[in-house]
Amino acid sequence: MKTPREIILQRHQNTEAKLDALRQRVLREQSEATASAPTPFTVDRPNWAGFVMRLWQELVWSCRRVWLGLGAVWLVILTLQLLGADAQAVVKSEPAPFSPSVLEIFRAQRRLAAEFNDSMPLSSPDEPLNATRPRTDRPSCRPAFA
Amino acid sequence: MVVVTCDETLPVREARTGEPDAWDTLFKRYQLPLYAYVFELVRDEQAGLDIVQETFISAVRNIGRLRDDQKFGSWLFSIAHQKWIQHWRKRRPEDRLENEQAEQLIDHEFDPEEWLIRKEQEEAFMAVLNQLPLPQRSVLLLHFLEEFSLEEIASIAGLPLGTVKSRLHYAKKALRKLVEENL
Numbered sequence: 578m579k580t581p582r583e584i585i586l587q588r589h590q591n592t593e594a595k596l597d598a599l600r601q602r603v604l605r606e607q608s609e610a611t612a613s614a615p616t617p618f619t620v621d622r623p624n625w626a627g628f629v630m631r632l633w634q635e636l637v638w639s640c641r642r643v644w645l646g647l648g649a650v651w652l653v654i655l656t657l658q659l660l661g662a663d664a665q666a667v668v669k670s671e672p673a674p675f676s677p678s679v680l681e682i683f684r685a686q687r688r689l690a691a692e693f694n695d696s697m698p699l700s701s702p703d704e705p706l707n708a709t710r711p712r713t714d715r716p717s718c719r720p721a722f723a
Numbered sequence: 724m725v726v727v728t729c730d731e732t733l734p735v736r737e738a739r740t741g742e743p744d745a746w747d748t749l750f751k752r753y754q755l756p757l758y759a760y761v762f763e764l765v766r767d768e769q770a771g772l773d774i775v776q777e778t779f780i781s782a783v784r785n786i787g788r789l790r791d792d793q794k795f796g797s798w799l800f801s802i803a804h805q806k807w808i809q810h811w812r813k814r815r816p817e818d819r820l821e822n823e824q825a826e827q828l829i830d831h832e833f834d835p836e837e838w839l840i841r842k843e844q845e846e847a848f849m850a851v852l853n854q855l856p857l858p859q860r861s862v863l864l865l866h867f868l869e870e871f872s873l874e875e876i877a878s879i880a881g882l883p884l885g886t887v888k889s890r891l892h893y894a895k896k897a898l899r900k901l902v903e904e905n906l
Contacts, residue, residue, distance in 0.1 A: 578839040581867040589759045596754040603779045604743055
């Protein structure tokens with residue numbers, strides 16, 4: 578006893594050879610059609626537009642989410658850089674002006690320095706203050722009544 | 724070399740990449756059931772071979788449209804069914820494949836294994852099968868040859884599920900009558 582499937586297929590078994598030839602012909606024609614189809618890398622007729630499109634699809638479009646993420650990260654970094662540069666530029670371009678009190682202090686210091694320099698005789702740097710001199714010439718040994 | 728395992732894992736994924744051996748395996752698996760299906764509808768050897776060839780060519784060109792690799796068989800038969808419809812409209816434009824109103828039927832599980840035909844009944848079985856109207860014959864062949872589910876047959880033939888059930892019901896009824904007559 579046979580199933581309906583077995584009965585039906587058995588009736589067409591003798592067509593198997595024709596079907597094999599048909600199958601091989603179809604596959605051969607499809608292989609030839611695929612082989613002769615122009616590709617972006619054909620040397621004879623360079624298809625630059627197709628080449629660029631293929632590069633775009635394989636390098637960029639296929640991993641567009643990764644590229645978008647990288648772009649967002651770079652945008653953040655660039656924004657932070659620009660903000661930091663602005664802050665530094667503000668600091669450098671506007672030096673803090675001296676306040677009047679500071680200027681007054683500078684003037685007072687200058688006056689004192691000038692008075693100090695005027696009152697003190699300049700001694701020769703080579704002669705020490707208590708160099709060996711006749712005792713009578715030393716100011717510290719002069720008699721008080723002289 | 725593409726090998727088909729015992730659980731019939733067809734190399735559809737390899738075929739998508741254009742591997743010739745994969746296509747050879749796929750076509751070899753389906754060429755006879757496909758031809759038998761088409762022949763039993765057109766009843767002409769050359770027309771049947773032409774339709775099978777057109778089906779194979781269309782499958783290679785449009786494999787990208789197949790969404791589920793597991794449905795390759797039903798997808799291939801749906802292409803063949805469409806090619807048969809086009810052939811039918813060219814040859815018999817005045818005839819129409821009537822789409823009878825689907826009845827509310829009990830959802831019987833149609834088990835082809837339950838149909839065991841004795842050798843002396845084989846000719847009568849084929850005669851009854853060929854007498855069936857084309858719409859019923861089509862769904863019965865799909866169920867016998869590849870054990871497609873009702874949903875798959877509905878998808879292949881582009882019919883509502885109720886219509887498929889109705890056609891199978893009447894086709895089974897006619898065949899069962901034959902079996903009972905010959906007991």
